[in-house]
Amino acid sequence: MKLRPFLMERWQSVYEHQVACNLSESGVHPMSLRELLAINDGTVETRLERLLDTDLGYSQGNGSIELRERIAAIYPGAELDSVLVTHGGAEANFLATLRLLESGDEVVIMLPNYMQIHGLVPTWGGSITPWNLVEKNGWEADLGELERLVTDKTKLILITNPNNPTGRCFDSPFLDRLTAIAGKVGAWVLADEIYRGAEVDGNETPSVWGRYERVLVTSGLSKAYGLPGLRAGWVVSPDIDFINTLWSYHDYSSICSSPLTMALAAFALEPKNRSVILERTRGIIRGNLPIIDNWASRRPDRFSYRPPDAGAILYLRYHHAIGSTELAEKIRTEEGTLVVPGDHFGMESFLRLGFGSNEIELRDALQRVEKVLDGLSPQ
Ligand SMILES: Cc1ncc(COP(=O)(O)O)c(C=O)c1O
The missing domain is CATH 3.40.640.10 (Type I PLP-dependent aspartate aminotransferase-like (Major domain))
Incomplete structure (x- = not known):
């Protein structure tokens, strides 16, 4: 029994740990084990000690x-x-x-x-x-x-x-x-x-x-x-x-x-940890959405999109005459930045940009994407 390649996961599996900036991820910057164990003012050492006895x-x-x-x-x-x-x-x-x-x-x-x-x-x-x-x-x-x-x-x-x-x-x-x-x-x-x-x-x-x-x-x-x-x-x-x-x-x-x-x-x-974790996620999304939204909305000639209700992902229609896989390849090879091409969702002229990383990385990555787009002619 043969499976077709899962285009997006292949793309991420192969490249996400090789690029300087990763905008292909759809979640927020992951918690570290330390951050998780420290939640709700817990003592990391005590919680870790308990974990060390896990069979x-x-x-x-x-x-x-x-x-x-x-x-x-x-x-x-x-x-x-x-x-x-x-x-x-x-x-x-x-x-x-x-x-x-x-x-x-x-x-x-x-x-x-x-x-x-x-x-x-x-x-x-x-x-x-x-x-x-x-x-x-x-x-x-x-x-x-x-x-x-x-x-x-x-x-x-x-x-x-x-x-x-x-x-x-x-x-x-x-x-x-x-x-x-x-x-x-x-x-x-x-x-x-x-x-x-x-x-x-x-x-x-x-x-x-x-x-x-x-x-x-x-x-x-x-x-x-x-x-x-x-x-x-x-x-x-x-x-x-x-x-x-x-x-x-x-x-x-x-x-x-x-x-x-x-x-x-x-x-x-x-329950009390769950709500703190979800609030952390929403905090990252609320903090970063205006950054990517301001970046994309400055160029209505370049992009059209609806900001997400949820998730650290912006799905952008771009108005340049280039296929999405070719564009994503250019962004990866020229600027070391991974984005997901619309092709991976069976759609042309779209990019999915994940904005759940930290603010400095996000701003850097967006500048890199912009540099590639600036070199393209509009549609
Ligand atoms: C809608 C959806 N379901 C499932 C998954 C896979 O989730 P997991 O990493 O927990 O296997 C993803 C990953 O991107 C997803 O977007």
Whole structure:
């Protein structure tokens, strides 16, 4: 079974540790272990001492009880067994679609999107029905169109909320209508909510959880929590049999997460720690968004965009006559700066710029991007 290359992840895997400036990351500057352990005025040494006694054995395959309790607490009414802990959000998406999709299934995918499931669907024998966000309406999702796109063969509707790469958030009435549309044909809804909690205005994006019985929420600590190196993700569903089957698939993919991950993820999700971590993320986003917004808005001839509701990502349409991969290559090779080309989301004339790094690095990186753009002729 062959997989198509996952263009964005390949690009990041190969180059992100080689460039001077990395604007390809969609999360905020990660927390250090020290920063995490010092949270809420804790004594790092005491907390570290406790961690040093962690047995480095196999952990509970579906996630430690403590961690699953903390994850379940985020989703009102969820039980311990509604949760499977995975190796990042990526494994959660991988297992969920591996279990769900069979030959001939149709999958409606909100686009643009994180292209992991988009890349997997053909391998699992399914076909993709694109559901395009409407750029001229601020990346609105047209539910009337969704109604026309779903058929009796629709097995799954995939959304990412908050959306990557647009940073657009979708509200409760939207989610209610979406699940009602899915319910008419019995389709599953997979909502990748990994950016939930990273909202600019601090109002948490509503979850699809609790609106429908065929719901899978995937998420993790990599984006809104700034802890991607923990590789802590999860799937939550009201269908406990489904979660149990995913657990049995997880026996094949990674068996279990590291006990250190379990301990640190549970610590991060202690309610008072969780709120401080999310506030840190929102603080970085609120601090840096005006910098990138001022930079981009000075040149309406060059860019058009809608600032994100959530996430440290700005999705820019640029008005230069150059393909996005060629442009991103130029920015990388001439200025040592990594950006994500729109091509990686199946779209031309876009760049995704991550703005979650520290302010000095961000300003430096934006100047480098500008230098390359200044050398191009307008469209
Ligand atoms: C929407 C979305 N889901 C999942 C992932 C992967 O998350 P993780 O690093 O936790 O595997 C990403 C990473 O960019 C993402 O943007």
